[in-house]
Amino acid sequence: DGRLAGKIALVAGAGSSAAGWSIGKASCVTLARQGASVVTLDADLAAAEDAAHEVELAGGSALPVRADVADAHAMQAAVDAARRRYGRIDILQANAGIGKVGGPEDISLEDWNRIQQVNVTSLLIATRLLAPMMREQGGGAIVTVSSVAGIRYTGYPHLAYSVSKAAVIHFARMAAQQYAPDRIRVNTVIPGLIDTPRVARNVARMFDEDARAASAARDRQVPMGRMGTPWEVANAVAFLASDEASYITGTELVVDGGLTGK
Numbered sequence: 001d002g003r004l005a006g007k008i009a010l011v012a013g014a015g016s017s018a019a020g021w022s023i024g025k026a027s028c029v030t031l032a033r034q035g036a037s038v039v040t041l042d043a044d045l046a047a048a049e050d051a052a053h054e055v056e057l058a059g060g061s062a063l064p065v066r067a068d069v070a071d072a073h074a075m076q077a078a079v080d081a082a083r084r085r086y087g088r089i090d091i092l093q094a095n096a097g098i099g100k101v102g103g104p105e106d107i108s109l110e111d112w113n114r115i116q117q118v119n120v121t122s123l124l125i126a127t128r129l130l131a132p133m134m135r136e137q138g139g140g141a142i143v144t145v146s147s148v149a150g151i152r153y154t155g156y157p158h159l160a161y162s163v164s165k166a167a168v169i170h171f172a173r174m175a176a177q178q179y180a181p182d183r184i185r186v187n188t189v190i191p192g193l194i195d196t197p198r199v200a201r202n203v204a205r206m207f208d209e210d211a212r213a214a215s216a217a218r219d220r221q222v223p224m225g226r227m228g229t230p231w232e233v234a235n236a237v238a239f240l241a242s243d244e245a246s247y248i249t250g251t252e253l254v255v256d257g258g259l260t261g262k
């Protein structure tokens with residue numbers, strides 16, 4: 001359907017860290033299928049171009065842009081390029097996220113800081129750049145991407161990532177309060193176990209076993225008995241970004257097959 005017809009979306013972290021469908025790439029295509037033009041922003045230019053290519057294959061319009069979400073100058077340049085091409089930005093999907101396994105005594109300060117910068121400080125950078133534009137345009141929608149690790153212990157010592165993903169939720173709640181009068185809605189999707197190349201790789205690394213066997217073990221933890229697909233997360237993003245969610249702000253949509261029972 002065309003519920004996003006005429007909208008311009010910027011998806012930050014639009015690519016995939018390995019071959020296959022990530023949440024960002026599936027979101028780019030889903031937003032485009034619903035009528036949005038998509039700025040596919042990624043730190044890796046090839047990943048940005050790959051996402052843009054998929055949008056075009058789906059019949060949409062895309063602009064690939066290379067930028068590190070933690071770099072305010074690069075993000076300014078990216079937003080300027082998007083504006084030159086499309087004139088406005090209606091939707092931000094803050095999707096870029098990184099992590100590293102480790103508890104308090106084994107994560108380096110350097111890794112901790114980088115994870116907070118990419119996962120959390122990036123939200124400040126993008127919001128500051130885009131909210132004034134959205135306000136001027138009469139509104140907009142920001143969708144941040146957290147994780148079930150941000151709301152409960154998932155069984156893996158992912159301290160820096162989990163703390164950052166909790167902050168993502170609260171950033172969105174606070175920004176929603178701030179920007180409600182400007183008709184800028186801010187919400188979060190909370191994906192559970194999603195079948196993406198990154199997860200397959202992480203699971204294999206953590207358990208030092210065949211990724212497929214490890215995934216099957218994880219599937220059994222999920223009440224629905226399977227991992228989610230990136231498309232199922234993308235559908236939640238598209239809903240929150242659309243006018244169908246016009247009275248929804250400052251909240252979270254959990255997409256986890258019943259895992260957290262939230």
Ligand code: NAD
Nearest residue numbers: 013015016017022023043068069095096097147191194198
């Ligand atoms: P991914 O990790 O495979 O790809 C993310 C993309 O973001 C990559 O193309 C990468 O180049 C880009 N990126 C990384 N750092 C960046 C930076 N500093 N600036 C710009 N781009 C950057 O994608 P994924 O596994 O689908 O995860 C997407 C989001 O969903 C992340 O925020 C992740 O934490 C979250 N999430 C994923 C899962 C899952 O099961 N895959 C579960 C919960 C939450």
